[in-house]
Amino acid sequence: MGRLDNKVAIVTGAASGIGKGIALRFGREGAHVVVVTDKRVELGEQTAAEIRAAGGTATFVQGDVASSADTVRFVAATVAAYGGVDILVQNATWSKPGRAVDLAEEDWDRTIDVGLKSIYLGAKYAIPEMRKRGGGAIINISSVNGIAASPRLAAYNAVKGGINQLTRNLAIDYGRYNIRVNAIAPGHVVTESSGASIHQDPQQTWSFTDACPLGRVGKPDDIAGAALFLASDDASWLTGEVLVVDGGMSIQVPEVLIAAHYRRFGGKPAVAPIEDPPKDE
Ligand SMILES: NC(=O)c1ccc[n+]([C@@H]2O[C@H](COP(=O)([O-])OP(=O)(O)OC[C@H]3O[C@@H](n4cnc5c(N)ncnc54)[C@H](O)[C@@H]3O)[C@@H](O)[C@H]2O)c1
Numbered sequence: 001m002g003r004l005d006n007k008v009a010i011v012t013g014a015a016s017g018i019g020k021g022i023a024l025r026f027g028r029e030g031a032h033v034v035v036v037t038d039k040r041v042e043l044g045e046q047t048a049a050e051i052r053a054a055g056g057t058a059t060f061v062q063g064d065v066a067s068s069a070d071t072v073r074f075v076a077a078t079v080a081a082y083g084g085v086d087i088l089v090q091n092a093t094w095s096k097p098g099r100a101v102d103l104a105e106e107d108w109d110r111t112i113d114v115g116l117k118s119i120y121l122g123a124k125y126a127i128p129e130m131r132k133r134g135g136g137a138i139i140n141i142s143s144v145n146g147i148a149a150s151p152r153l154a155a156y157n158a159v160k161g162g163i164n165q166l167t168r169n170l171a172i173d174y175g176r177y178n179i180r181v182n183a184i185a186p187g188h189v190v191t192e193s194s195g196a197s198i199h200q201d202p203q204q205t206w207s208f209t210d211a212c213p214l215g216r217v218g219k220p221d222d223i224a225g226a227a228l229f230l231a232s233d234d235a236s237w238l239t240g241e242v243l244v245v246d247g248g249m250s251i252q253v254p255e256v257l258i259a260a261h262y263r264r265f266g267g268k269p270a271v272a273p274i275e276d277p278p279k280d281e
Contacts, residue, residue, distance in 0.1 A: 002030025008082040012036045013092030015043035017191030021220025027056030032082040038064040065118035075125045085129040091141040095156040115159030135178030142183040171240030180239040187246020189218035210260035212247030
């Protein structure tokens with residue numbers, strides 16, 4: 001018995017990283033999985049093939065989550081393949097870093113369209129299908145950047161903050177139809193794209209490791225576990241929540257992070273460093 005037996009789940013951006021981790025986990029738990037991605041068609045097909053090779057059911061559908069026509073098409077393809085939609089994981093993202101003054105307008109627009117407009121489009125076209133099934137679960141992949149902001153990520157911060165508030169709105173508007181809408185705010189998860197930016201520098205990875213009370217950065221499967229919980233009946237009375245999954249990084253006051261940085265890299269801390277390990281251990 002899987003925790004998602006016979007449920008139909010769409011996972012966007014499941015060609016790689018966190019989305020792939022969620023798709024694989026949902027497949028192992030008995031869901032019929034529809035893998036959606038825009039450009040990396042072979043990798044998307046590979047995710048679906050891996051689910052099938054592990055004994056699950058999966059289909060790949062090419063689609064751009066920023067496109068209304070593509071969203072209509074991948075929702076319709078899901079209904080045609082498996083008879084309906086129970087779960088929608090909105091994970092796909094694209095973003096251009098930059099400060100507001102430097103960021104080109106077309107990069108702002110594309111970041112907002114892929115990251116935030118897509119959440120509205122997915123809800124707009126999947127919710128009517130969920131209502132036909134008597135309910136459903138939407139899980140929007142946000143970020144700790146939706147709660148606190150990082151420098152030089154003007155558009156990304158706006159996307160993730162917007163996702164959190166849209167999640168609450170959708171939860172309120174569609175709760176009466178037994179549709180639960182939650183978000184996950186991951187901390188630092190090592191994936192291909194985060195590896196190409198923040199995790200390419202071992203010093204940065206160490207900083208993030210030190211910043212986590214659990215003592216490590218995340219893996220896609222850490223996020224998949226949280227997504228599975230939110231998608232399953234175990235979360236049957238849970239909606240409108242933004243679940244932070246970050247190894248504890250963001251529960252701390254900033255001084256702890258500063259002290260961790262100085263412990264690792266030396267220099268004179270502005271605040272008293274926290275001993276590591278404490279003397280009594
Ligand atoms: N990795 C981290 O540390 C981290 C931290 C916080 C939040 N997140 C969030 O987790 C999600 C996944 O991140 P990741 O690190 O796995 O990234 P990733 O680049 O590995 O995955 C992104 C996926 O989205 C797909 N995609 C991009 N544009 C698309 C479009 N227009 N239409 C359809 N698919 C599209 C890509 O092909 C890819 O499969 C994102 O929403 C990201 O903001 C990641």
